[in-house]
Amino acid sequence: MRHIISLLMENESGALSRVAGLFSARGYNIESLTVAPTEDPTLSRMTIVTSGSDEVIEQIIKQLNKLIDVVKVLDLNDGKFIERELMLVKVKATGAFREEMKRMCDIFRGRIIDVADGSFTIELTGSGSKLDAFIESLDKTAILETVRTGASGIGRGDRILKV
């Protein structure tokens, strides 16, 4: 099953490689991984999207907790949470295509953030499946380039991951 794991770790050089190394050394899947410093610059927050049986996920959480630089780990799937991912898509936008692209972008509540002679760059935020759906709905030949950040997640309401 797909799990989203959030963790806080010391914002030190090498901390990211410890997490990445753990996943490769123990053969765990990483679907995506995002990391950036928090409002407290000594801490980084990482969101890892992974998948595995309950036993594997339990081991992943335990092994992450065992890393000396990791301060806190939370499996977001243990409760209610929200996930968002940002995608930038550069699409062909010529002739009749320009209007069509604008309409699709509006339907998915995206924003056009760069307009060029033959192309638009669209910014779209949402769950991974929403971004997938947008890609699906586009004519494949119209897509010039895509870039996705991977999911970031946060617990709903009182679920707070903080030191």
Add this chain to the structure above:
Amino acid sequence: MENKQQITGAEIVIRCLEQEKVKFVFGYPGGAVLHIYDAIYNQNHFKHILVRHEQAAIHAADAFARSTGEVGVALVTSGPGATNAITGIATAYMDSIPLVVISGQVPVPAIGLDAFQEVDMVGVTRPCVKHNFLVKDVKDIASVMKKAFHIAKTGRPGPVVVDIPKDITAHLAKFDYPQSVEMRSYNPVTKGHSGQIKKAVKLLLEAKRPMVYTGGGVVLGDAAEALVKLVRALGVPVTNTLMGLGGYPATDKQFVGMLGMHGTYEANMAMQDCDVLLAVGARFDDRVIGDPKHFFNKSRTIIHVDIDPSSISKRVKVDVPIVGDVNSVLAEMNELVALEKPQPSAALKAWWAQIEAWRSKLCLNYNNNNGLIKPQYVIEKLWQVTEGDAFVTSDVGQHQMWAAQYYKFDQPRRWINSGGLGTMGVGLPYAMGAQFAYPDAQVACVTGEGSIQMNIQELSTCKQYHLPIKVILLNNRYLGMVRQWQEFFYENRYSESYMESLPDFVKLAESYGHVGMNIEKPEDVEGALTDAFAMKDRFVFMNFITDQKENVFPMIAAGKGLSEMILANDIDAEEL
């Protein structure tokens, strides 16, 4: 005035080791650590032991830690010095041994430029250390060293690498050693959950076929005394893993021997058939329970005490997990058991009758009348001659298993071997570490002619420091364990497992100034051992020419289950 209080980074390293009351540093000098070696020249707080290869420095520090419970310390230079240390570090990591390894690094401005003798030590060691540090500011040395020792010895112990660039050891700073360590990200649990402990005791008291299985955690956690108290109060059978030997006295009636791939029949059968299993500081690894699916052909309730939560429910689903320091958890269990004053139930008596029936198979008996020296016989005599009181180190292979099976360890920290990583070549440097820790103790290195040659250069270190180690070489001219597997599973195709062109070990030992002995007849074994151990101030290299075809029994083939043992008797019967 201000400047007078400043000392070099190298001197700070020395002062940190002094603060940690380090007695020995095992190491080998080189370019990147020259400032540190210069500072060593001017100090007398610890003794530096010059080995002949960095791998041996780590193993010796590791054995010092295993035999004393203190943190072992090693010092190596950058690049090849650092990479030579890796096998030693990985060995210590797999067996959870507290080490601090200081490695030199090229100067900070040269890092990343493929400088002479540069290797990314933090990157290379990351998968085989508990933690590692690269020190980039002289002001950080003291706090990093304090953290390194703290991390190495607390929680589940392990090796910590501190990589220090050469220029940092020349920079100046004031020395201020922190009194304590505050780390928001590292606070290992010590006390076990009281509710879980109560539940565990209740299960053990009500069990019909209880069993206690303990590993290296009991030795590392200094919990042998508490374990003995608990096992005796409950009147239950107990087995130790290879790493756990000495955790419970091997000569005690309640001890059913080592379990696992080469464990006793009674230990493995009792593991498989028990209804309540208490696992303490052990991790159900593949060499211990074999195939986990087979293990669950029979159902039992498992209680698992371990300081490392990730060891619990890793290979085997556990019913009552207790995360905590094994000694404190066992002490709490002892208090609860004492209140109950348990009497042996009819069910427990029946269980013991079953265990005695398994025991009567005498699975460790061996045929000792073909005129050749049997390796098992050498170990039995070693046990007798040393009165069971030696520190025994081993390398890896058949001789390791025989030492584990036939030397009855009654005390913890006496049996020193590479259990997890299975590193050939540890035996001699392990013996060095133990002998430095206990200069007057009997130290025996049980080895094979394959393993001993993997760190044979340390005969020179033993000469330099006059170490009175006794090497017990069980020389069968084969890589015995490889040969055994080839006999059983590869239809006797002995691919590259025969050792030709062996040195004359007696002359080799003598060339290093040691005493060498060849022992070729069974009737000479005991006398030779007695003579060797009588030479209290000499290193004696004993070359026992043993039966080439001897195999280790019982044996569980890889991937098989605990009750699927091959016994020596079965093989003998087939041969008839």
